[in-house]
Amino acid sequence: MEQIKVTIDKKTLEVPKGTTILAAAKTIGIDIPTLCYFSLGDMKIENKPGGCRICVVEVEGRRNLAPACATECTPNMMVKTNSMRVLNARRTVLELILSDHPFDCLICAKSGNCELQDMAHRFGVREIPYHGEQSKYRVDTSPSIIRDVDKCIMCRRCEMMCNTVQTVGTLSAINRGFEAVVATAFEMNLEKSSCTYCGQCVAVCPTGALTEVDHTRQVISALADPKKTVIVQTAPAVRAALGEEFGLEAGSLVTGKMVAALRELGFDYIFDTDFAADLTIMEEGTELLSRLNKHLAGDKEVKLPILTSCCPAWVNFFEHNFPELKDIPSTARSPQQMFGAIAKTFYAEKLGISRENMVVVSIMPCLAKKYECQRDEFKTDGNPDVDFAISTRELANFIKQANIDFNALPDEDFDNPLGVSSGAAVIFGTTGGVIEAAVRTAYEIQTGKSLEKVDFDELRGMEGIREATIDVDGFPMRIGIAHGLGNARKLLEDVRDGKSQFHAIEIMACPGGCIGGGGQPLHHGDSSILMARQKAIYCEDAGKTIRKSHENPYIKELYEKFLGKPMSEKAHHLLHTHYFDKRTKITIE
Amino acid sequence: MAEIKLPENKLNQLKEICKSFDNKAGELINVLHKAQELFGYLPAEVQEVVAAELNTPVAHVFGVVSFYSFFTMTPRGRFPISICLGTACYVRGAEKVSDEFKRLLNLKLGETSADGKFSLTGLRCVGACGLAPVVLVGAKVYGRIAPENVKDIIKEYEEL
Structure with missing residues (x-):
């Protein structure tokens, strides 16, 4: 790469050709302010319309000021980022925006x-000199x-x-x-x-x-109501990000403190969505094997690849954009909804209370979960399986409101039985995790052998679209992974056009998967935060005694005592769903 | 699920228009131009079809339609009246002319009369600044218009 020499605020440096003034300045510790500019560099996501003009700098020989985010360095360029002219212009721009x-x-x-x-x-x-229409x-x-x-x-x-x-x-x-x-x-x-x-x-x-939409107040009301038993479930990605809201370094795992905080807040039972993630693997994995074995037996009608269905934004996406493929995704409900369905049947029976007197709250890294739990198909007589989904950010605010010194909390454990989970469940929080969890279980069920190595490194990473072939006792199982809906669209188009070679595809709507969800602490464009959260998720998995969903003893018990076996009629009724065609119809009058 | 309806022959013509531009999203403005010629305006239904045919988000199509003053989402009158509000016309009194049209027709800019006869729009410079202020009725150009001429212009069309 050709190197060019530039001077920024009297400091001379060499940068590769094509580097913007903003990026060059950053390498020598000069933080030019920006507003519209946004980048998640490692994920190849960038926004630089050059519209806000906050980042303007003075370039010697140029008549007007240059937006640093959208101006490339040229050889021997002389840049001033803090001259009086720049500071005045920047302030005027800011005052106009604020006006x-x-x-x-x-x-x-x-x-x-x-x-x-x-x-x-x-x-x-301290004051806005411009007053006009707003x-x-x-x-x-x-x-x-x-x-x-x-x-x-x-x-x-x-x-x-x-x-x-x-x-x-x-x-x-x-x-x-x-x-x-x-x-x-x-x-x-x-x-x-x-x-x-x-x-x-x-x-x-x-x-x-x-x-x-903030649902914290509704949760507080439920907690204050003595007639209600309030149960909470926490999604895997929350524990890898919640600490950031309390000043902890990105990637700090706060599972134990989170549980302690929830107990302090007054929830009656602190359970884990991870339990339901194990349940998802039992259902989705069985569905995968069933479709795969039919395919191997020569059934031409069977729909492959199977697509994961845990992500509610992804479900909304294909309902709107690919309704013709709505019988391809797994019918398994998301872990949030499986948890709600089990809590308000199996567990409510166990407690001897009615579903109306049970309130299920979920802590999610996700905003689509708020919509998902309001979908009609997840209600019984108008009563939703999950009452409220609050985001990681909302939980952090709730903890702060309740005067809880989060960092000083001891580590506590989830309650039994719906709080016990495997390492396979926790990796649901990152791109590649759901399919790795499914592979761990599907492999052992299909082959009857025990996996020598539980970690499937070939499924991990941050590339937007990844693929891997897993050797299932001689059968090459081809797996596709996409995170970010634009990447998902590419794989979906191949499926629609009959070009897809995969047997199973995992899709998560958000870049990075749930760790980068819309309800997580804001990363402000720092992609290293997402990397750290991903690392934390795999670390939690590695530290678990149980690493495979089908080995979770409470999952086994749930099937023995309540559900029968995976894909049973009862399991179908409680743990599976169906999808809708939401595309705008153009009809002829 | 939203549902939209269009007459069959018009729908087919609209699809033909898209096809004539190879269904390229980059030809959106040209497609909209032709579509407006066909329908007289660009209702939401038409934009939905264009978006589907060009494989581009309907929000983007609407973004373009709402950006350019030439495109309209309200049906235009049989006699669309456009008043140039460009700089030259403006300084020579286009606003007073515009006010007189608004008063006599009891319409705001962008509106169409209840009987569908007249619609009123403002536009930016028709390139006839020598004739400022300029008014267009359909394709007919009226130059050097003063507020007192407005009544006569409307009269010309009232009987038609």
């Missing part, structure tokens, strides 16, 4: 975690996400995530000039649109324009 922004920071959901607020703080803005747009509330575009600064990060990365295509800038907003087609509400609720727009929004 059309609501001043409700005190009660804004993003307060304390807002990049615009940080910028105002960094620049010491944007007024309705607030759009959906089951998962709230859009309050009056707080939008038109950075277009959400649009980039929704269109380029996820290829969902729900959000687009509309209108022009002062009227311009990011909205859906025909300005319909998100709920009516093709939104999958993956929450990646929320994960990258620098301000309070896109936030989650």
